[in-house]
Amino acid sequence: NAGVTQTPKFQVLKTGQSMTLQCAQDMNHNSMYWYRQDPGMGLRLIYYSASEGTTDKGEVPNGYNVSRLNKREFSLRLESAAPSQTSVYFCASSLLTVNTEAFFGQGTRLTVV
Amino acid sequence: DQQVKQNSPSLSVQEGRISILNCDYTNSMFDYFLWYKKYPAEGPTFLISISSIKDKNEDGRFTVFLNKSAKHLSLHIVPSQPGDSAVYFCAASDGGSNYKLTFGKGTLLTVNP
Numbered sequence: 001n002a003g004v005t006q007t008p009k010f011q012v013l014k015t016g017q018s019m020t021l022q023c024a025q026d027m028n029h030n031s032m033y034w035y036r037q038d039p040g041m042g043l044r045l046i047y048y049s050a051s052e053g054t055t056d057k058g059e060v061p062n063g064y065n066v067s068r069l070n071k072r073e074f075s076l077r078l079e080s081a082a083p084s085q086t087s088v089y090f091c092a093s094s095l096l097t098v099n100t101e102a103f104f105g106q107g108t109r110l111t112v113v
Numbered sequence: 114d115q116q117v118k119q120n121s122p123s124l125s126v127q128e129g130r131i132s133i134l135n136c137d138y139t140n141s142m143f144d145y146f147l148w149y150k151k152y153p154a155e156g157p158t159f160l161i162s163i164s165s166i167k168d169k170n171e172d173g174r175f176t177v178f179l180n181k182s183a184k185h186l187s188l189h190i191v192p193s194q195p196g197d198s199a200v201y202f203c204a205a206s207d208g209g210s211n212y213k214l215t216f217g218k219g220t221l222l223t224v225n226p
Contacts, residue, residue, distance in 0.1 A: 031211060042202060042216030090156050098209040101147060104156030
């Protein structure tokens with residue numbers, strides 16, 4: 001059981017480039033999430049998908065788009081990367097959206113220069 | 114406006130002693146609280162949770178106490194072990210919703226042998 005798998009683990013982008021962060025879970029969870037973590041700050045929710053076929057904005061959605069490709073996969077896209085998007089990105093999943101803990105991937109460290 | 118505050122960026126304790134990590138919150142709508150542990154280069158891992166209808170929840174060496182009137186919760190680790198050295202995040206939710214989780218900035222716990 002791999003749990004939540006994120007790719008890539010590291011990425012360096014130039015300002016204006018685009019990229020997609022991939023996330024897959026094998027726990028048959030309904031809900032999936034994308035967070036970012038910045039130095040000295042807690043995790044902040046970017047987007048989430050309560051169930052297959054639905055996506056909603058979180059606390060910091062600007063500059064990002066998401067796709068819930070199927071029940072297993074939830075991708076995060078940066079259309080035109082900016083230095084302010086330099087961060088560590090975590091994907092997570094949970095069985096339900098309420099009162100169930102989320103399981104996190106190992107993270108993607110993204111640097112935009 | 115930081116709704117979940119972990120005022121101690123770091124804490125150092127001796128192996129075998131008690132570790133107490135503190136967390137304060139300001140939003141009276143929060144009714145579900147969680148603690149996550151994070152090792153370097155890994156994603157956060159769920160540790161323990163508590164609902165607002167309880168004031169204590171215990172799981173092995175880990176106990177979480179909730180004082181609703183003071184809007185304060187604490188995580189006790191007894192006895193502390195070197196493997197407990199990690200960053201601990203407190204998180205709070207309105208209605209138990211994972212998409213309404215608010216994280217604190219984290220406390221780095223170091224357990225010295």
